[in-house]
Amino acid sequence: MSIKLKKTEVVIVGLGAAGGYAALALARAGVEIIGLEAGPRWKPTDFPMDEIRNDVRNYLGQPKAAKEVPTWRLNASQPATQGGGISVIMANGVGGSSIHYGMEQWRYTPWNFKVRSQSIKRYGPNALPADATTTDWPISLADVEPYYDKVEYDMGVSGKAGNIKGKKIPGGNTFEGPRRRPYPLPPLRRSGWNDMTAAAAKRLGWHPFPGPAAIRSRAYRGLPGCEYCGFCTSNGCMVEAKGSTNFNAIAEAERTKHLKVLTHARVTKIETDSKGRASGVTYVKGGKTYFQPAHMVILSTYIYENTRLLLLSTSKAFPNGLSNNSGQVGKNYMSHVYSGVNGFFPGKQLNRFNGPGAQRTSSDDWNGDNFDHTGLGFIAGGVIDSRMENKPIGQARSTPPSVQSWGSAWKDWLHTNGNSVGDAFGQIECLSYESNFVDLDPVVKDPYGIPVARVTFDLGAQEKARAAFVTAKCVQLLKEAGAAETWVSFPTQPIGVNSHAYGTTRMGSDPATSVVNKWLISHEVPNLAVLGGSTFPTNTGYNPTNTIEALAWRAGDHIAKHWKTITS
């Protein structure tokens, strides 16, 4: 039997990037919130600069995410197995994965919201593959821009604007959509490697810029600036210079006294009443089971857990899982595609040892619809980054294929040349297809006996062509920068289980092909909101966090403004 608690106005399941900013918006409006977080409340001293603990062992994911790694298969006729992804490095804890992500804080472009219609308009009716399920977003950049601005100024994002109110600004990303004002903070420090790759990109006629980062380049709103320690990705910030929601949005929301945070609270089901409305959530904490009634439920875990919890939350009104009478939960799954290329610069000391990975040179020339795709056989593209944060274990893996990966020759090459290897990394868009989806695994269970999520995912022909194109651009950039030799360090492959996953509770205007509306509220359950990358109709070449946070803030504002209608 569960212990029934006093009803609250809103219960938020998962306090990461999305839950954090939704909580902030609602708390500022005076809404009473209970925030349930499966992980602990980490302290800065839980974030040592330790590559084994962070990058190799994913310490911050151990409380929950690492125990429920989804299985994966390439197609529905194969068995799915665990351990087939590359990096499920999601974190559990107050702040979620906003604690330890790479902090690349992009805005999406106007085109990103209208991939289907714009591609057909420019390239004809066959621009998208016949089996692609891609839809336009039900919103435009103009809907999101005010919230990008709020998020960027809340946490202190560092970058160089490339388009202020339509005026293009050289040195920033001139491909970005209009923004109302510059970034609140100047870009992160430029390293020698950053300058070297930017100069090469310019010589090629590209438009390089310092990639935007959710890392404070200097102190901002009482929080400190970056120390460039070089243990940023996969780790929390020990000096609190990252725009993680535990340092920012959640801390602010708690100061309003309207947000009460419960840690180590693992939600097992979203409950519904006889009318099919969400009535609250059941969670387990300290070995006891509780029922937390609420007027509104906000589901804001990661993609896999959003899907799993909905599918597990069956009831009379929703026999196939909550908000899934349409059968759309789990559909339209996407995972980023990558292409990593290393370049060897003989005799050059590149000194990429430290700094955050987000301290980088970005080129957006081969992303989205920023170039003419006529005759290429694919739409979209990828962003190309040349980063810092070359940690020692990672560096030891960076020898070229022409050198045996062990023995004295390997040691000698590493010692002589290890500091002369640079990289260009492409992050590439993937469309959604009928054949790529997430459901519950019929066999594999987590330690609590609950089925894990099962991913069915493979790359389409367009994805492969797009990745090959971006790979060639990475090679071109490194050669122009002076590389004597280049090699693929990270071959393009389908990554079924990924910390860059998207879709499964898509937003849209048509309830037959989407799960939530443009405010991220369920089509089928009027007092249930689902937040995060799971709502994205396209995955773009960019990292999602800025958009996840902006849309969560927007949803929170909407819920507060229309509280009576939504909850009555």
Added chain:
Amino acid sequence: MHADAEGPEREGISRSGLLKRAAVIGVTATLPAVGTAQYGVADAATVTATRQAALTPTQTAVLEAFVNRLIPADANGPSGTDAGVAAYIAHSLNGGLAGGIAVTAPLYAAGLTAVDAWSQSAYGGVFTALTPDKQDAVVADIQSGKATGFIPSAPTFFAIVHEHSLEGMFGDPVYGGNKNFAGWNLVRYPGVQMPVPPAQQKLDVAVKTAHRSAYSFPGFAAGKKEAQA
């Protein structure tokens, strides 16, 4: 997890369930393309369950000799075993050092025995009795898949030992590998610094070597204890 006063809830996890899970993961483990994730799935209870000696003395000797071919002693520094790499792996397999790779213990035990079997059949002696040249030939056979008798495959075994050797050699010395910063000296990694001044990120400057572990900075006592457990 010591992040806050309260421990993680543990209801419903049975010891047998954990062991079953550990076995499944051990068998299906393959090398992650970027060296993350899979081996992190062990949790504290799994570690306790597999804490007793994962390797026999013979297997340990093979491991040390194997690691010394991956990372031989030469003009560029000490051998992997002298740098603490084999000890890092063995201790981790026994569930120590925060237990990150304990789930691969069965794979190691079987694999190291298979190394000896292949050495015998192809080169006429157990691995530790072979000359370095012949040991290199055995390692190459395992890497290429020419060697047989490995589960799931010789290249998988090679990839796992190789990956863990890199962890031991180039990871933070708190885990017992990278002794005297041998690994970091090899790749010229200057050591953990906080803050890193702009001059250290310029091209072609000689970076100052600090030879510091993360755990020489104040505040990480809890993490250090876990790393050395």
